[in-house]
Amino acid sequence: MKKYILNFKRIALSLLAMVLVMSSALTVQAEDAPYKTYTFDGYGSIMQTQTAYLPYETIAKFDEEALSGPSDMCITDDGFIYVADTGNSRVVVGDLEGNLVKIIGEGTLKTPKGVFVTKNNHVYVADRDAQSIFEFDENGDLLNQYGKPASPLYGDALEFLPIKIVVNDAGIMYVVCESNTNGIVEISPNEGGTFLGYFGTNQAERSLQTIIYRAIASDAQRAKMVSNIPSTPDNLCIDDNGLIYTVTRGEEYDTLKRLNIAGKNMIEPDTYDDIPAAVAAGNHDNVFMVSQQGYVYEFNNEGEILYVFGGADDGTQRVGLCTLVSAIGVDTEDRIYILDQDKAQIQIFEPTEFTNLLHEALNLYATGRYTESKAPLEEVLKMNSMFDYANKAMGRAYFQEENYEKAQYYSKLAKDYEGYSDASWEIRNLQLKKYIVPFIWCVVGLWVLSKVIKRLDQKKNILQPVRDVKEKIGSIDFIAKLQYAWYFMKHPFEGTYGIAREGKASLRVANFLVAVFAIEYIINKYLSGFLWKNVREGRYELFSDIATIVIVLIAVTGCSYLVSTINDGEGTIKKLYCSFVYSLTPYITLIPVVFLFSHVVTINEEFLITFAYILIYAWCAILFVLSVKEINYYTMKETFKVLALTVFTILILALLIFIIYVLWAQVFEFIIAIGGEVVYRIGN
Amino acid sequence: MSKKLVTTSKKLARRDNNKNGYLFILPYAIVFTIFILVPVILAVILSFTNFNAIEFPSWVGFLNYIxxxxxxxxxxxxxxxxxVVYALVVGVGGYILSFVLAWALCNLPSMLRTVFALIIYSPSMTAGVAMGVVWKVIFSGDQTGLLNSWLMELGIITEPIIWLINENYLLPIVIVIGLWSSMGIGFLSLIAGILNVDESLYEAGAIDGIKNRFQEMIYITIPSMKPQMFFAAVMSIVNAFQAGSIYTLLTGNPSPGYASQLLVNHIEDYGFLRYEMGYAAAVSVVLLLIVQIFSKVANKLFTEED
Incomplete structure (x- = not known):
């Protein structure tokens, strides 16, 4: 009794400690962020993580100059914010603390929609209503004005309504224009603006349906169809290497693109947003995308998502939530600036310790300093050991260091299949190098030994006792029938005949085979090699697996029997059951081999596993069809008819069971309700 | 005549026959020895050496194999x-394809059958020429290439795909060509085998209750042509593993990203581009062993009697 109490005390203490730890962790996590931060785990599902950025400050006015419907913003490396103050027809320049520096373009600009500042502090403004791009020098004096390109290639009927702009180091302007579906307009500054062409055009989405329609439609019909126009990018930014990022609304695959100089997309982001508003390149090869409602996505240079945070203001007016975002920017300190058009203010977010460490690691890793990147990654993992990106980078870093065991460990944590596969390949190769020569000698030795034994056996019959034992075992009824499964698998035609007419199978053996099948199925499902497992690590649903096997087997046998009896079939339920179970023999015999292989095979040899599965399933299917045919003594045509009917019956049965289940659930609920009522009344 | 005399005369007669037999086989044996046996033995010996085609080979033991x-x-x-992928798809697929085609052809009247057999057989002889004339045109990487042009006309792709550089498409392309040219000697032997099946068996089968052509094929045709089936299987295995050199016309050697590099290409790469003859010889011995093993397996499959 005492011991029990002691134990109880200990448990209570540890529980208390846990609660304390958790609550302290919670307070650290919450830290006044009005939103949650998410990341993606290795299986692609969303997962909450530490707060990555905290709301830091809000700039509503530059000194006394308020903004009105600002639609774009540019942050320079020397610490100034340029805001396209659309409603007041000007560009406001302030510093990062919110002090006014100067005002540009008053009187010149009409509706400045986009602003960009080059490295030598020239300000480019895209003015929609003036239908021009204005270039101001560092003092705010107008240098150039570029109107609609004169080139016929631009299109005569098309208006020039610039709304967003970026400029590369060579002074070439990339302009997003309203109501221009051809793509980003590329203008060179030569000769007062030369039209260079369209850039980064999105692909029109083509569903399989439209492809088929278009292929079979006549020209006249095709002309009547709604033309399939790609959506144009809505916003863009340029990074230090001159790569251009674009965001597009309403597209699933082209939401965020990273375009090289040829206009070719180089990333495929993990996720997308329906209404992305703006994009900004970070300082660590990372990129930020913000949606109109205020969700901020941070991606690494390969389009893998690091964080999602922020959100829409639900009327609580809390700092950090937005109503209508129009621009995003990043300063050299990694602070994020979000321009809210509706609130006419700039919301600043500050990276947390966690994010800074991650950025440091990102930087080191991207520049190829893998060994150095491990230290910050370790810190990141200490704070959140399940942060998949860090695990993945860690795995890759160890791989570069040729520490393959560790690389394999971290890749597995991150569900980084490619990294895991590469590491396993290297480990296997090392093992091969070590053991291949002795292995070959062993094989040769065994071969010689078997030859010698065979020779001796021919002369002196030394294997006679072994043969006797084998024969004795083979003559046991159970074993003989088990061996028949093997024969059945190899000779389906004669095999089914044997079951149908000669009673070569028995229920006992069939049940035994079902048990073996279930065991193998479960082992293969949960314990096969990491690369070939379709279930989540550490998740087991043994009961439902076994139930599925049993139910499927009963349903198939029962329904097939029901259908075949009313279709002149000669099969009995026992024969059908036995032959169906015997049809699983290829699975039973080959899956152990596949299972063993799955632990040594890497993605490189994927075809081996694929071929094996194709072989197994095709073989089982053939055996199944043939057994239906032979047991019932059908022709091929009748067989397929019965099979189709069986599938239909199974579906009907499933529906029936579902309905009955629902009805009974109602009945039970009713009874329980009555019981509850009675208890209540009596209790009162 | 005593019993003893008979046996001696029989022995003599056999010896006589032997001599004639050897005489008959002599020309072939000489040619076989010079052009096949000696090179194979030399290759095996070379595979244990380091040989660069200029200096005298130096003995390195098992190093090449390791x-x-x-x-x-x-x-x-x-x-x-x-x-392995190529051999599995082209070997097995090509074999099934040749059997189906052979069986279909055998249902045609004799004149038509000959013409079609010739047509179907010709790719396996003329692969080199066809590669230049047909496949290069089909898989040309610009919009004038046949396949690109068709796909663009149907609206499936919007810009031409450079088929012969793209690593994703190289192996499938090579496999398609392999299947197309897989109707070789094995195919002819299958036709011969199917035509050779005794007609009376079919009649007997019809009386015994065979209802359709499919059952005829399963129960009569295939069991009575096992030798031809075996021969065709071995041929198709050997062909599948030996393929490769012809594709260098299309993809170059080494192929982009080694995407369609087959064993034979690898041997050529080492033997005739890098002049590491010893190593190339070792790889060819490995190829020989692989083919040998698979032929053994085929032998097991087709000659298994019970």
Whole structure:
């Protein structure tokens, strides 16, 4: 009794400690962020993580100059914010603390929609209503004005309504224009603006349906169809290497693109947003995308998502939530600036310790300093050991260091299949190098030994006792029938005949085979090699697996029997059951081999596993069809008819069971309700 | 005549026959020895040496084989998987295809059958020419290439795909061509085998209750042409593993990213581009062993009697 109490005390203490730890962790996590931060785990599902950025400050006015419907913003490396103050027809320049520096373009600009500042502090403004791009020098004096390109290639009927702009180091302007579906307009500054062409055009989405329609439609019909126009990018930014990022609304695959100089997309982001508003390149090869409602996505240079945070203001007016975002920017300190058009203010977010460490690691890793990147990654993992990106980078870093065991460990944590596969390949190769020569000698030795034994056996019959034992075992009824499964698998035609007419199978053996099948199925499902497992690590649903096997087997046998009896079939339920179970023999015999292989095979040899599965399933299917045919003594045509009917019956049965289940659930609920009522009344 | 005399005369007669037999086989035996047996033996010997085609080969023991299995990452990562995929698809697929086609042809009248057989057989003889004339035109990487042009006309793609550079498409292309040209000697032997089946068997089968052509094929045709089936199987295995040199016309050697590098390409790469004859010889011995093993398996499958 005492011991029990002691134990109880200990448990209570540890529980208390846990609660304390958790609550302290919670307070650290919450830290006044009005939103949650998410990341993606290795299986692609969303997962909450530490707060990555905290709301830091809000700039509503530059000194006394308020903004009105600002639609774009540019942050320079020397610490100034340029805001396209659309409603007041000007560009406001302030510093990062919110002090006014100067005002540009008053009187010149009409509706400045986009602003960009080059490295030598020239300000480019895209003015929609003036239908021009204005270039101001560092003092705010107008240098150039570029109107609609004169080139016929631009299109005569098309208006020039610039709304967003970026400029590369060579002074070439990339302009997003309203109501221009051809793509980003590329203008060179030569000769007062030369039209260079369209850039980064999105692909029109083509569903399989439209492809088929278009292929079979006549020209006249095709002309009547709604033309399939790609959506144009809505916003863009340029990074230090001159790569251009674009965001597009309403597209699933082209939401965020990273375009090289040829206009070719180089990333495929993990996720997308329906209404992305703006994009900004970070300082660590990372990129930020913000949606109109205020969700901020941070991606690494390969389009893998690091964080999602922020959100829409639900009327609580809390700092950090937005109503209508129009621009995003990043300063050299990694602070994020979000321009809210509706609130006419700039919301600043500050990276947390966690994010800074991650950025440091990102930087080191991207520049190829893998060994150095491990230290910050370790810190990141200490704070959140399940942060998949860090695990993945860690795995890759160890791989570069040729520490393959560790690389394999971290890749597995991150569900980084490619990294895991590469590491396993290297480990296997090392093992091969070590053991291949002795292995070959062993094989040769065994071969010689078997030859010698065979020779001796021919002369002196030394294997006679072994043969006797084998024969004795083979003559046991159970074993003989088990061996028949093997024969059945190899000779389906004669095999089914044997079951149908000669009673070569028995229920006992069939049940035994079902048990073996279930065991193998479960082992293969949960314990096969990491690369070939379709279930989540550490998740087991043994009961439902076994139930599925049993139910499927009963349903198939029962329904097939029901259908075949009313279709002149000669099969009995026992024969059908036995032959169906015997049809699983290829699975039973080959899956152990596949299972063993799955632990040594890497993605490189994927075809081996694929071929094996194709072989197994095709073989089982053939055996199944043939057994239906032979047991019932059908022709091929009748067989397929019965099979189709069986599938239909199974579906009907499933529906029936579902309905009955629902009805009974109602009945039970009713009874329980009555019981509850009675208890209540009596209790009162 | 006593019994003893008879046996001696029989023995004599046999010896006589033997002599004639050897005489008959002599020309072939000489040619076989010079052009096949000696080169094979030399290759096996060379595979134990380091030979650069200029200096005298130096003996290195098993080093080449150990290198193949442990240090040649291209071999393990690209060549071996490619070869196995190719052999499985083209070997097995080509075999099934030849049987189906042979069976279909045998249902045609004799004149038509000959013409079609010739047409179907010709790719396997003229693969080199056809590669230049047909496949290069089909898989040309610009919009004038046949396949690109068709796909663009149908609206499936919007810009031409450079088929012969793209690593994703190389192996499938090579496999398609392999299947197309897989109707070789094996195919002819299958036709011969199917035509050779005794007609009376079919009649007997019809009386015994065979209802359709499919059952005829399963129960009569295939069991009575096992030797031809076996021959065709061995041919198709050998062909599948030996393929490769012809594709260099299309994809070059080594192919882009080793995407369609087969064993034979690998041998050519080492033998005739790098002049590492010893190593190339070792790889060819490995190829020989692989073919040998698969032929053994085929033998087991087709001659299994019960």
């Amino acid at each position: 290198t193949v299995l442990t240090n040649d990452e291209v071999f393990m990562q690209h060549v071996l998987p490619n070869t």
